[in-house]
Amino acid sequence: MRIVVPAGGIGGARFLRGLKAALGTDASTGPDQATDHQITVIGNTGDDITLFGLRICPDLDTVMYTLGGGINEEQGWGRADETFTVKEELAAYGMKPTWFGLGDRDTATHIVRAQMIAAGYPLSAITEALCDRWRPGVRLLPMTDDQVETHVVIEDERGRRAVHFQEWWIEHRAALPAERIISVGAEDSRPAPGVIEAVKEADLVLLPPSNPVVSVGSILNVPGIRDALVDKTVVGVSPIIGGAPVRGMADACLTAIGVETSAGAVAAHLGSDLLDGWLVDEADAGTEVEGIEVRSRPLYMSDPESTEAIARAALDLALELRGDGGR
């Protein structure tokens, strides 16, 4: 079965780990492992940032590290067994910013990426090369090879200005109200090679509980991707439980775009032309959204078993809505 998963960082990566388990085999696309399942991830690159001459791709790296076994499990981002000597030395030189948690092991990934960018490789080729090491067991495609960055318009004592999403997210903890969230460059961007084809060939599409604005939303902002997805059976998993985000600060993002922080409002925002099915937590049982089949079940991805069960439920709902309950 060919499954496409547009994904952000932490929530998306954990859901993908559960999906691989639910499929029962290591859904590897590697030639060495014949399998009848193939997962293609369309990774969000709107969080990407250039710092100290390095191009950092948080959501691609989080998926790659999580599925490849190198993630810092408690944090959900960055490498396990990390040290921060480079970060400390940069600060000693007075380099800014100091708020970004640049780890030494993680820096090697960014150096490889920066070197390949300098040699003219597109982000999709670079991501494939990095995945040769990590073997995530999915095909990881950036949403685009073009530069698209999420910037946030805020107003504080320094006046009204746009800051990079990472500054708003990490330095300000999204506490400063975002007047606008913009995918800078999205209108001129094109889907990365293989993205549209993967969607067209997919048997079904699953939307993990990623941030609906800055992760899933950014992917949908790349012209052509949303149009391709609406033709497929799409089932999403709500990132909001009982009126609050499961993790992160999706509520601050939803408020910025005038969407209520509720499982139903997020589904309605994503649209009934895009979503065929929507899983909500039991706390939100009874949620109804026009044109979308809503089902409730426990949605906390608290351990591998519960995460696998959530992925299994999303898969089963998609197969049901496709009209072939079979495998």
Ligand SMILES: O=c1nc2n(C[C@H](O)[C@H](O)[C@H](O)CO)c3cc(O)ccc3cc-2c(=O)[nH]1
């Ligand atoms: O809250 C933080 N998130 C950090 N993140 C997470 C990141 O800001 C967010 O996870 C995504 O951009 C949003 O999903 C990092 C991710 C990376 O891949 C590399 C470094 C960081 C550093 C931080 C950090 O210092 N603080």
